[in-house]
Each structure stands twice: as structure tokens, then as C-alpha cells.
Amino acid sequence: MIFPVRTTVGxxxxxxxILGAKITKEELNIYSIAVVPGLKGYIxxxxxxxxxxxxxxxxxxxxxxxGIVKGAVHIDELAGMLEAKPLMKTxxxxxxxxxxxxxxxxxxxxxxxVNAAKEEVVVELLEAAVKIPVTIKAExxxxxx
Numbered sequence: 001m002i003f004p005v006r007t008t009v010g011x012x013x014x015x016x017x018i019l020g021a022k023i024t025k026e027e028l029n030i031y032s033i034a035v036v037p038g039l040k041g042y043i044x045x046x047x048x049x050x051x052x053x054x055x056x057x058x059x060x061x062x063x064x065x066x067g068i069v070k071g072a073v074h075i076d077e078l079a080g081m082l083e084a085k086p087l088m089k090t091x092x093x094x095x096x097x098x099x100x101x102x103x104x105x106x107x108x109x110x111x112x113x114v115n116a117a118k119e120e121v122v123v124e125l126l127e128a129a130v131k132i133p134v135t136i137k138a139e140x141x142x143x144x145x
Contacts, residue, residue: 001072002046003053009041011062016043018060028056036078042069044078087138088116097123097141104134108144 007015012035023030029052034044041064047053050068057067095111109123112133119138124131 001049002044002075002078003050003072004039004042004069005045005053005057005067006064006069007041007043008062008064012041012043015060015062018062019045019056022056022060026055028052030056044073088114088119090143091121091138096126096144097121098144099123099136099140100142101140102136104136109134109141114138 005015016033016035019030019033022028029048030045031048032046034046036042036044045053045056047056050072053068057063060067091111091114093111093114097109097111099105099107099109104125108126110126111121111123113122115121120135121138121141122133122135123141124133
């Protein structure tokens with residue numbers, strides 16, 4: 001069974017590392033722990049039952065509230081989030097994106113060219129007075145619907 005556990009946003013990986021050490025030390029029946037990129041503030045723990053998960057997350061830093069979100073989750077419900085999609089295949093010219101890091105963080109832009117070999121895109125900032133092409137790594141953007 002898979003149990004979602006609330007964590008402090010941005011500290012998901014730290015919780016996974018702490019739980020990984022705790023699992024081996026206490027020999028808990030936790031089979032896997034996952035950080036899903038699109039699911040901020042939560043980690044997914046696969047275990048035999050809820051009591052095992054509660055024992056694992058007790059006194060673990062950055063686990064929020066009671067920790068476990070009520071009820072187990074079925075793998076069918078998570079299939080869309082766990083499926084890996086290559087980023088470069090989803091990017092197309094003309095798409096609206098948001099820059100998520102670097103000096104233009106938070107700016108909206110439009111893709112004018114995609115360089116799949118270098119995993120870079122050339123964008124034009126939408127709110128800039130002068131349309132200057134900016135080349136950035138594809139990992140530094142997210143698609144805006």
C-alpha cells in the first residue's frame with residue numbers, strides 16, 4: 001500500500017534521506033519512498049501497513065502535522081504523476097513558459113527555438129520592452145497552460 005506523507009515544502013529529499021537511515025536501523029517493512037516532482041510538500045511511502053509508516057515518521061524532522069494523509073493511495077491514481085516524460089519532446093516553438101531560475105526567474109516568455117541536442121531553448125520575454133532572444137537551459141523553464 002502507498003501512503004502520502006506531508007512534509008515541509010522543499011524538504012522532501014531530506015525527509016527521504018532521514019527515513020532511509022531509520023528504515024535500515026529499525027528494520028521497518030517500508031519497501032520504497034518516492035519524491036514526486038509535481039507533488040510539493042508530500043512524499044510517497046510504500047509499506048505493508050499504516051502502523052509501520054507511523055513508526056517510521058515518528059520524531060522525523062520536517063514531517064508536518066500527523067504526517068500521513070488519511071487513507072492509502074492506489075497506484076492507478078498516481079500513474080499520471082509517476083510516468084516520466086522527456087522534457088525536450090514536450091517543448092515546441094510558440095509555447096508560453098515561465099522561467100523558474102536564473103536572472104529572469106518568474107518572467108513569462110515564449111519559445112522561439114528549441115535546440116534538442118544541447119537541451120536549450122531560445123525564448124523572448126513577453127513583458128520586455130525590447131524583444132531580445134535569451135538562450136536558457138530547458139530545465140530552467142516550466143510550461144504554462
